[in-house]
Amino acid sequence: MAQNMYGIVDIGSNTIRFNIYTDNKNRYRVVAGKKNFAGLSAYVEEGVMTESGTEKVIKYLNKFKRTLEDLNIKEYYIFATAAIRNVSNSCEVMKKIQKETGLKVNLLSGKLESYCDLIGLLNDRPDLKDGYLIDIGGGSTEIILFKNRTFTDYSSIPEGYLSLYKKFVKRVLPTPAEREKIMAYVRDLVKACPVKKEKVGGLYGVGGTIRATGNINQERYGKKTNREVQKNEVEDLLQSLVMENSTALHYLLQVAPERAHTQVPGLCILLEVMNAFSFDWLEVSRDGVREGYLYYRKNNLRLDALEK
Numbered sequence: 166m167a168q169n170m171y172g173i174v175d176i177g178s179n180t181i182r183f184n185i186y187t188d189n190k191n192r193y194r195v196v197a198g199k200k201n202f203a204g205l206s207a208y209v210e211e212g213v214m215t216e217s218g219t220e221k222v223i224k225y226l227n228k229f230k231r232t233l234e235d236l237n238i239k240e241y242y243i244f245a246t247a248a249i250r251n252v253s254n255s256c257e258v259m260k261k262i263q264k265e266t267g268l269k270v271n272l273l274s275g276k277l278e279s280y281c282d283l284i285g286l287l288n289d290r291p292d293l294k295d296g297y298l299i300d301i302g303g304g305s306t307e308i309i310l311f312k313n314r315t316f317t318d319y320s321s322i323p324e325g326y327l328s329l330y331k332k333f334v335k336r337v338l339p340t341p342a343e344r345e346k347i348m349a350y351v352r353d354l355v356k357a358c359p360v361k362k363e364k365v366g367g368l369y370g371v372g373g374t375i376r377a378t379g380n381i382n383q384e385r386y387g388k389k390t391n392r393e394v395q396k397n398e399v400e401d402l403l404q405s406l407v408m409e410n411s412t413a414l415h416y417l418l419q420v421a422p423e424r425a426h427t428q429v430p431g432l433c434i435l436l437e438v439m440n441a442f443s444f445d446w447l448e449v450s451r452d453g454v455r456e457g458y459l460y461y462r463k464n465n466l467r468l469d470a471l472e473k
Contacts (some may be wrong), residue, residue: 171463172241173455174235176222176270176365178206178248178303179327179427180375182454185227185238193456196344201225202423205248207302208328210219214252226266239250242462244271244320246278246454247304248461251323273458275321279307283316284457284466285449286369296366298441300454301374303327303433308360308438317407320358324351326374339429344407347430351437359443368444371453374431379449380403392415394447396439403432414472 177184181201186193199254203225206216226243233241249255252271262270273281287293295316300307302325312319317326324332333347379391382398396418405413406429417428424431439447460466 170238170240171459172229173459174226174241174243175455176205176231176243176245176248178246178305178325179204180303181205181222181225182455183232183464184313185236186456186459193459199229200322204327206325206331209252212251212253212260214249214254219258220434221266222262226262226268226270226323230266230268242271242458243268244273244458246273247275247302247321247323247325249303250275251423275305275307276319278305278454279319279321280310280316281457281461282371283309283311284369284460285312285452285454286457287311288333288456288460289450289452290369293369294366296369297444298369298371298450299361299375299438299447300370301326301372301431306336306434306438308358310363310365311359312365317358320360322354324354324356324434326427326434329433330427332425334430337426338409339407341407342427342434344403348437350442351434355437355441362442364443368439368442368447369450370435370447371432371450373421373424373451374428374435375447377417377424377428378432378435380420381413383414385413385421390414392449392451394449396436396445396447399436401409403429403436406432415421459470 169188169401171186173184181203184195184198187196203221208215249258259270259272283298286298295312298309304325304327306322308320319372329347378394381387381417383391402413418427421457
């Protein structure tokens with residue numbers, strides 16, 4: 166077995182990620198990674214994952230399986246989130262995946278996904294005690310409250326940047342009218358979110374939309390870091406993209422071309438959460454659900470025990 170090497174496959178609504186990690190004193194570092202834009206949300210029709218969507222997952226998993234075998238990596242973990250969690254035929258999809266690949270895939274609940282997000286953040290920032298964490302995914306958005314480094318409250322909203330794009334946008338970029346519809350819809354979802362709104366700590370973020378926003382802002386404003394995002398920068402970027410500002414589009418296509426069609430819906434979610442929870446800034450975490458899940462599995466953690 167490759168010494169201290171682990172594989173993680175994350176089956177999301179927009180991407181299927183395959184990372185290989187090394188372990189350095191219980192700190193996991195990516196040594197190789199592959200991101201595939203599967204767009205699984207596009208294979209959901211009337212709440213059902215189509216056969217084509219399931220076959221796409223199987224194709225990628227069999228490819229990753231061969232890589233794991235070639236590298237002699239025996240210890241690996243595969244999980245799926247909202248892409249499969251939110252469809253009515255999730256059991257059938259999971260059974261077919263296991264039958265066709267021979268691989269065990271764990272379907273994470275919104276609660277466990279949120280907890281793994283938090284593990285990733287707290288390992289990245291061991292100095293943190295209190296705050297909120299947001300993970301904007303393709304098919305869901307997780308909002309977590311933590312106090313004294315403890316998972317305290319959470320909500321999993323069943324909409325993400327890709328599902329919103331599919332629901333509201335007709336072309337590549339949303340029109341101003343489509344943007345307003347997205348924001349009104351998201352505002353109601355966030356308003357109904359049961360997570361307590363308290364003045365504790367800061368706001369931290371994981372997920373592709375948030376990372377892309379940090380990267381775009383770093384280039385656009387000449388910042389030294391991509392880890393700080395101000396609310397006024399989110400507002401400006403959102404408005405500029407909707408109005409098809411050439412400078413904003415240039416940076417988006419330079420930094421995250423694969424997000425040309427989904428960055429605006431993701432920014433709508435981010436802005437509405439910042440407004441609802443009264444935050445003027447956000448810090449981008451280096452680690453997220455993949456690193457958190459690896460730590461969760463390697464250390465045999467139990468969610469119910471860690472909530473006490």
